[in-house]
Amino acid sequence: MTLASLQKAEKKHLIQTYDRYPAALSHGRGAYLYGPGGERYLDFLSGIGVMALGYAHPAVTKVIRKQSGRLVHASNLFYTPFQAELAKRLCALSGLDRAFFCNSGTEAWEAALKFARAFARDRRKRGRVRFLALEGSFHGRTMGAVATTHTAKYREPFAPLMPGVSFVRFDDAADLRRRFSGDVCAVCVETVQGEGGVRPLSKAFLREAARLTRKTGALLLCDEIQCGLGRTGRMFAFQHHGLKPDLVTLAKPLACGLPLGAVLATDRVAAAITPGMHGTTFGGGPLACAVALKVLDVIEGEGLLERVRESGAYFLSRLRELAAAHASVREARGLGLMLALELKEAEAAKAVQKRLLERGIIINRTHDTVLRFLPPYIVTRRQIDQVVDSLDAAL
Ligand SMILES: Cc1ncc(COP(=O)(O)O)c(C=O)c1O
Numbered sequence: 001m002t003l004a005s006l007q008k009a010e011k012k013h014l015i016q017t018y019d020r021y022p023a024a025l026s027h028g029r030g031a032y033l034y035g036p037g038g039e040r041y042l043d044f045l046s047g048i049g050v051m052a053l054g055y056a057h058p059a060v061t062k063v064i065r066k067q068s069g070r071l072v073h074a075s076n077l078f079y080t081p082f083q084a085e086l087a088k089r090l091c092a093l094s095g096l097d098r099a100f101f102c103n104s105g106t107e108a109w110e111a112a113l114k115f116a117r118a119f120a121r122d123r124r125k126r127g128r129v130r131f132l133a134l135e136g137s138f139h140g141r142t143m144g145a146v147a148t149t150h151t152a153k154y155r156e157p158f159a160p161l162m163p164g165v166s167f168v169r170f171d172d173a174a175d176l177r178r179r180f181s182g183d184v185c186a187v188c189v190e191t192v193q194g195e196g197g198v199r200p201l202s203k204a205f206l207r208e209a210a211r212l213t214r215k216t217g218a219l220l221l222c223d224e225i226q227c228g229l230g231r232t233g234r235m236f237a238f239q240h241h242g243l244k245p246d247l248v249t250l251a252k253p254l255a256c257g258l259p260l261g262a263v264l265a266t267d268r269v270a271a272a273i274t275p276g277m278h279g280t281t282f283g284g285g286p287l288a289c290a291v292a293l294k295v296l297d298v299i300e301g302e303g304l305l306e307r308v309r310e311s312g313a314y315f316l317s318r319l320r321e322l323a324a325a326h327a328s329v330r331e332a333r334g335l336g337l338m339l340a341l342e343l344k345e346a347e348a349a350k351a352v353q354k355r356l357l358e359r360g361i362i363i364n365r366t367h368d369t370v371l372r373f374l375p376p377y378i379v380t381r382r383q384i385d386q387v388v389d390s391l392d393a394a395l
Pocket residue numbers: 048104105106107109138139140141190194195223224225226227251252
């Protein structure tokens with residue numbers, strides 16, 4: 001396996017959905033990924049926010065070995081271990097009441113949209129079908145998820161999309177009030193926008209969304225697929241704001257790279273769902289759920305939330321130094337270890353990303369001009385310094 005042979009084979013055999021970086025990867029350990037020719041990369045993207053514990057975490061590897069020798073899958077027609085235990089754990093951590101498990105972020109979001117519609121119908125509010133989502137949002141690639149995703153290039157080729165979605169200006173409470181009405185079934189937010197450029201929502205906006213939805217009986221949906229499960233230094237990003245959403249979606253780091261998504265709901269919302277209304281063949285399988293329990297053990301047992309807060313504060317302070325030192329940088333921002341450096345020009349951002357990859361550092365770019373950093377929670381100060389020094393040189 002070489003980069004050139006993979007590029008040739010994929011060009012011929014794959015539907016061309018990805019514009020991959022020019023790097024092949026064969027294995028990983030801790031915060032590092034390795035290529036087949038012995039290349040080594042310091043990974044500040046973590047498989048787009050998935051490998052929060054780093055690669056080949058020994059406790060996770062052990063669980064995979066053990067559970068894969070017992071039961072990987074049996075379907076949701078039967079009772080299998082770990083789903084209920086994982087649901088109980090996630091609910092205790094979030095303050096919500098019940099969970100539904102699926103296989104990805106977009107599936108979790110799709111389920112949350114369906115649950116919101118079902119809840120409105122259950123309350124005999126059949127006309128209450130509209131969703132308010134935010135400009136800059138990204139909720140996934142299935143039809144409901146792209147309908148609530150703002151970026152035109154993800155939506156337009158697939159029209160007509162699910163109707164009834166309006167977009168509110170990002171973090172603009174006045175615009176939210178203007179667009180909100182009695183026929184809204186849910187307000188949809190990423191507590192910290194990821195693909196939209198790593199932008200945390202303000203407490204004032206989130207509180208206003210909670211107030212409006214409470215007033216009419218609409219729901220507040222927090223997409224925490226990227227910002228949840230410790231990424232911002234709290235188990236859930238909405239906990240920075242003292243909020244209790246009605247529905248929360250999770251995925252990325254939940255099962256350390258195995259496909260697993262989750263929707264958390266209040267009892268009130270969950271009561272609208274009865275057997276047969278929604279489901280999945282693979283979701284919540286015993287292997288993925290066993291791993292997810294271990295991920296939560298490690299996050300809590302190894303003090304990773306505190307570590308994310310400390311490392312995140314240090315990294316952000318160093319990014320702010322870069323912003324002050326380089327005229328090409330517009331802003332450094334983010335929360336915990338979900339950070340970004342926004343440059344003024346897309347070409348410059350692209351060039352910086354390329355230069356870092358040549359120096360063996362993986363980051364990515366979102367919204368063209370935004371360099372995004374999602375390092376594993378175990379990242380060290382020395383590794384942060386290495387990345388900041390390389391950014392400094394590249395800028
Ligand atoms: C906030 C958010 N929602 C939904 C998704 C979709 O998740 P997935 O790619 O697992 O379908 C993503 C993925 O990047 C995301 O960041």
